[in-house]
Amino acid sequence: MLVGYMRVSKADGSQTTDLQHDALIAAGVGPERVYEDRASGKRDDRPELAACLKGLRDGDTLVVWKLDRLGRDLRHLVNIVHDLTEHGIGLKVLTGQGAAIDTTTASGKLIFGIFAALAEFERELISERTTAGLVAARARGRTGGRPFKMTPAKVRLAMASMGKPDTHVGDLCAELGVTRQTLYRHVSPAGELRDDGKKVLSRR
Structure with missing residues (x-):
């Protein structure tokens, strides 16, 4: 079963989901199986996304218009798709930079595997920079962490x-x-x- 998710950043009516909605319907998603949020992609409290992910079942495919409608950054996207994959759920992106992603196909899985590798690489770089910064600070007599409450x-x-x-x-x-x-x-x-x-x- 195909399930659609769409999102716009503003809840004041200045942005519409018409284009996303039409694309999802054209892709075969039933109107009753479309979830919609009106919130920034950076926000964690997106109730319709939470309801959408909770309602997906093994064998379903989540369809989004563009990849940025789903996640707030690369690592967030990787985590979402990892959870979907573990539960036997596919992801299909209709247009934009992630249009090659369709985890129900072998080529789509390969593309997303590259994304996952890049996200892991980013995490390692951040960890290395943090460690190097702490070492440099200690060499100058400074220590990391919160300031002590007690002097x-x-x-x-x-x-x-x-x-x-x-x-x-x-x-x-x-x-x-x-x-x-x-x-x-x-x-x-x-x-x-x-x-x-x-x-x-x-x-x-």
Whole structure:
């Protein structure tokens, strides 16, 4: 069974799906089996796409007018088609740059395999660049990740305050700008230094 999906970026009526709809019907998709979203391709919350993918069954073929109607980027597209393939569902693109893709045919599978390889290559490049950046930063004395919530000064203030009977933990957390969990991870209720607190004080 053929199932169609179409999308326009704006929901204000300034864009129509007439061209996509006509193309899907001409390709053999029944009018009652066409799903439509009015949202940017970059958005994750596309309810009709979610309903379309959920309703597909083994042996069905998802038909789209252009490849960019389906996914927000190459990796997203690869992931969608990978999931479709695992469930025995085909994908057919009618026009545009991806018109050669028809995963129900051998040549279409080959074309999409090239796309998948490019997406994997992109992931590896991003990983390599990230790793190289971290190595370069460490060589200059910098470390990656989020800034620490607790500073040496905050740890010392917490140690001095927690040992006092009149200290209100909630007020102290507000003053330090941390949660109770973070505070207790660094300093005990008696004001004793804990492992995380020792790490903070040992930092340069």
